[in-house]
Amino acid sequence: MATEVERKTDIGPPHFEQFLHPLMKENYGKWKYHETLEPGVLAHTGDAGTLYSVRCASPRLASTNFIRTMTGLADKYADGYLRFTSRNNVEFLLADKDNIEPLKKDLADLNIPVGGTNNAISNVVHTQGWVHCHSSATDASGLVKAVMDELTDYFTSEKLPARIRLAVACCLNMCGAVHASDIAILGVHRTPPVIDNASLPNLCEIPTTVASCPNNAIKPTSIEGKTTVTVDEDKCMYCGNCYTVCPAMPLADPLNDGVSIWVGGKISNARSEPMFTKLAIPYLPNNPPRWPEAVDAVKNIVEVYAANAKPFERMGEWIERIGWPKFFDLTGIEFTKYHLDDFRFAGTTYRRSTHNRY
Amino acid sequence: MADDLKIPLLEELEKGPWPSFVSDIKSMADKSEVAADLLRQLEKSYEDKRGYWKHGGLVGVLGYGGGVIGRYSALPEEFPGVSHFHTVRVNQPSGWVYTSKALNEIMDIWDEHGSGLTNMHGSTGDMVLLGTNTDELEPTFQALTQKGWDLGGSGSDMRTPSCCIGPARCEWACYDTMDLCYNLTQEYQDELHRPMFNYKFKIKMSGCPNDCVASQARSDMAIIGIWKDEIQIDKDAYAAYMKDGFNIKDLVVDMCPTGCITADENDIEIDDSNCVKCMHCIARLPKALAPGKERGATISLGAKAPIVEGALIAQNIIPFMEMEKPYEELHDLIERIWEFWDDHGKARERIGEFIERVSLATFLENTGLDPLPQMVQEPRDNPYIFYEEYYAEEDEEAASDE
Ligand code: SF4
Ligand code: SF4
Ligand code: SF4
Ligand code: SF4
Numbered sequence: 001m002a003t004e005v006e007r008k009t010d011i012g013p014p015h016f017e018q019f020l021h022p023l024m025k026e027n028y029g030k031w032k033y034h035e036t037l038e039p040g041v042l043a044h045t046g047d048a049g050t051l052y053s054v055r056c057a058s059p060r061l062a063s064t065n066f067i068r069t070m071t072g073l074a075d076k077y078a079d080g081y082l083r084f085t086s087r088n089n090v091e092f093l094l095a096d097k098d099n100i101e102p103l104k105k106d107l108a109d110l111n112i113p114v115g116g117t118n119n120a121i122s123n124v125v126h127t128q129g130w131v132h133c134h135s136s137a138t139d140a141s142g143l144v145k146a147v148m149d150e151l152t153d154y155f156t157s158e159k160l161p162a163r164i165r166l167a168v169a170c171c172l173n174m175c176g177a178v179h180a181s182d183i184a185i186l187g188v189h190r191t192p193p194v195i196d197n198a199s200l201p202n203l204c205e206i207p208t209t210v211a212s213c214p215n216n217a218i219k220p221t222s223i224e225g226k227t228t229v230t231v232d233e234d235k236c237m238y239c240g241n242c243y244t245v246c247p248a249m250p251l252a253d254p255l256n257d258g259v260s261i262w263v264g265g266k267i268s269n270a271r272s273e274p275m276f277t278k279l280a281i282p283y284l285p286n287n288p289p290r291w292p293e294a295v296d297a298v299k300n301i302v303e304v305y306a307a308n309a310k311p312f313e314r315m316g317e318w319i320e321r322i323g324w325p326k327f328f329d330l331t332g333i334e335f336t337k338y339h340l341d342d343f344r345f346a347g348t349t350y351r352r353s354t355h356n357r358y
Numbered sequence: 359m360a361d362d363l364k365i366p367l368l369e370e371l372e373k374g375p376w377p378s379f380v381s382d383i384k385s386m387a388d389k390s391e392v393a394a395d396l397l398r399q400l401e402k403s404y405e406d407k408r409g410y411w412k413h414g415g416l417v418g419v420l421g422y423g424g425g426v427i428g429r430y431s432a433l434p435e436e437f438p439g440v441s442h443f444h445t446v447r448v449n450q451p452s453g454w455v456y457t458s459k460a461l462n463e464i465m466d467i468w469d470e471h472g473s474g475l476t477n478m479h480g481s482t483g484d485m486v487l488l489g490t491n492t493d494e495l496e497p498t499f500q501a502l503t504q505k506g507w508d509l510g511g512s513g514s515d516m517r518t519p520s521c522c523i524g525p526a527r528c529e530w531a532c533y534d535t536m537d538l539c540y541n542l543t544q545e546y547q548d549e550l551h552r553p554m555f556n557y558k559f560k561i562k563m564s565g566c567p568n569d570c571v572a573s574q575a576r577s578d579m580a581i582i583g584i585w586k587d588e589i590q591i592d593k594d595a596y597a598a599y600m601k602d603g604f605n606i607k608d609l610v611v612d613m614c615p616t617g618c619i620t621a622d623e624n625d626i627e628i629d630d631s632n633c634v635k636c637m638h639c640i641a642r643l644p645k646a647l648a649p650g651k652e653r654g655a656t657i658s659l660g661a662k663a664p665i666v667e668g669a670l671i672a673q674n675i676i677p678f679m680e681m682e683k684p685y686e687e688l689h690d691l692i693e694r695i696w697e698f699w700d701d702h703g704k705a706r707e708r709i710g711e712f713i714e715r716v717s718l719a720t721f722l723e724n725t726g727l728d729p730l731p732q733m734v735q736e737p738r739d740n741p742y743i744f745y746e747e748y749y750a751e752e753d754e755e756a757a758s759d760e
Contacts, residue, residue, distance in 0.1 A: 012540075012547055013449040014460070015451075016453060016455055016526070024455075024527055028525050033529055033645045034644060044527050058478065059377040061488070064465040067465050075458045080457045083455045084454040093527075127481070134411040139404070145378060146371070148376035149373075149374030175481045176481045180574075243413075254407040267574055271613055271636055289367040289368060289370040312613060
């Protein structure tokens with residue numbers, strides 16, 4: 001049936017030019033400057049004229065209904081032109097300034113916040129969680145919804161010292177830029193994989209499984225004449241590398257899985273160099289549907305940062321200026337032995353000076 | 359159908375000001391049993407605090423090794439609608455620009471062949487069509503290609519390249535990210551669709567050091583626009599900012615990381631030889647300052663998430679390369695890197711981990727690059743040097759001959 005039409009392969013994506021707003025084509029490579037008219041509304045100007053972008057939130061996990069609502073609004077106000085940002089926001093591209101207010105009103109009627117520009121908390125980069133992934137220690141969409149319900153006000157305003165990039169990943173694989181975000185929530189397993197010795201010999205290649213462990217915790221062994229593996233529990237750091245290559249070593253453990261909170265990462269090169277996110281809170285319980293402990297922890301960090309950082313100082317830059325002891329002091333977060341690095345380059349994180357603030 | 363949808367925990371997530379994915383999936387539950395069962399299974403996950411998906415299986419479309427992620431429910435009897443819940447990755451256009459018409463066509467295809475649920479977009483950049491069964495994969499693929507769309511990457515292949523909006527809507531773009539992204543995606547269709555590498559290889563392109571697509575944290579090869587000459591200054595626009603009472607000292611002069619700006623109410627001067635192109639001053643004074651005219655890109659390698667040996671931020675290997683069509687120098691570099699990594703990398707070893715294992719010096723030697731001080735924060739601080747040149751007895755004369 002379907003074979004009646006010629007089967008095409010390797011055509012690649014459509015050329016972007018057919019999707020460019022006429023003003024984008026005319027001003028292509030010749031934009032002069034941009035302004036922020038209000039949170040969520042940008043105006044880019046070039047010789048051919050000014051293009052207005054109205055940015056709104058999306059749940060990222062979006063149905064065709066949601067997308068059709070967006071395309072409907074684009075047809076109504078933006079001549080059918082819209083785009084998505086790298087942080088899953090939707091942007092309507094308007095030639096007519098007078099369409100901004102009616103579009104905003106329609107979005108407000110749909111309860112879709114407009115914002116996410118400049119010194120705001122933009123939409124959250126996140127992963128699949130219990131919605132779609134086998135590996136997850138927590139859900140991502142639910143966490144994002146619970147956290148952003150409390151922080152929507154920071155999405156629709158630009159009242160922070162600088163932008164805060166939030167990310168959520170549901171296991172240590174960290175699909176998404178969790179390791180370089182201002183604040184990150186990371187799902188963690190806290191117990192070693194449970195080995196399904198009955199199915200492991202059929203499902204997994206032993207040498208690959210053994211080699212997958214960064215800590216050499218996995219050894220081949222024989223049970224009832226069949227080769228399987230054992231895990232040295234003292235060496236296991238619950239990273240899940242083994243599970244990625246061997247389905248018979250799941251780590252999910254409802255009693256112990258939970259989330260950790262990380263801070264101070266940064267991607268842009270503005271002022272300081274890009275930075276890794278560092279551990280703030282090693283463990284909080286998985287408490288669906290609203291994860292109150294994680295939400296409170298994030299909110300606290302946001303508020304302490306907002307009250308103390310200088311204008312345009314990112315989370316990591318602020319912490320570098322005041323020092324980590326002060327960060328723990330101001331946020332009231334407990335510093336524990338889990339904050340002390342013991343992986344590959346642990347020594348690079350130890351203080352080797354008398355530069356103490358008292 | 360959806361009348362028997364009992365999801366009290368998830369319904370808690372319908373409250374509050376942020377858009378609710380639960381309400382959104384629910385809106386599909388009447389027409390899609392997949393969506394309804396997804397909610398039911400997810401409710402069980404919320405009750406039991408664990409996921410119910412099996413490890414992925416190998417599924418795909420004819421002739422492709424990537425682009426589809428197999429997913430099966432661990433509880434297919436209980437939730438038959440999601441017994442198969444495969445994901446189709448669709449290669450997004452450069453800069454994620456669309457027309458309503460094009461998006462609606464894709465939504466039509468997905469309503470017909472899948473769950474009607476998507477991620478706009480996935481972490482790599484693809485449009486992610488979430489949830490269908492094995493029999494629908496080929497029809498979905500054919501419907502997509504008829505409309506001009508193709509699949510993205512997955513597994514150990516070149517992953518779908520992505521880029522910032524660049525020259526299409528940003529005055530700071532130092533090269534044409536949109537065009538380069540399209541170029542690389544088309545140039546390497548085979549590498550994208552047929553996994554043959556040691557592991558995944560992501561390429562991301564940002565037009566300036568603001569790095570809006572997080573290339574330096576999220577891609578094996580980060581191509582970031584930059585300039586070499588002087589920041590362009592529009593003195594009239596600068597005067598206008600000053601007239602408006604802009605606090606030049608606190609917000610710009612004191613925040614320049616290299617202290618290379620001298621400025622007051624009357625004038626601004628930049629010591630460009632000390633400027634590290636961080637973009638801070640330009641972002642504060644967008645009408646008065648702009649990147650220079652001698653533009654190109656820096657290339658960094660090796661960013662990745664923790665799996666296997668720990669997370670990395672990309673390291674700079676090319677301080678400056680011109681980025682002009684047809685990008686031959688870049689293609690050549692990419693191919694040399696792939697070749698050496700392919701021949702000597704281990705399975706599941708990303709390029710960043712590979713460089714650390716074989717050493718940066720070895721990597722440079724084998725890809726035809728010269729060591730440069732821009733590649734390091736500082737020279738080594740230990741004396742354990744593998745000297746390769748030394749004099750044997752008979753060389754002595756030649757040596758003193760110099
Ligand atoms: S972070 Fe882990 S659990 Fe979440 S989607 Fe990625 S691999 Fe799956
Ligand atoms: S979870 Fe990580 S550390 Fe533990 S056995 Fe598996 S690979 Fe090794
Ligand atoms: S990375 Fe630079 S050029 Fe690209 S969109 Fe962001 S600011 Fe503009
Ligand atoms: S771009 Fe950065 S380093 Fe260069 S002059 Fe401006 S603030 Fe200073």
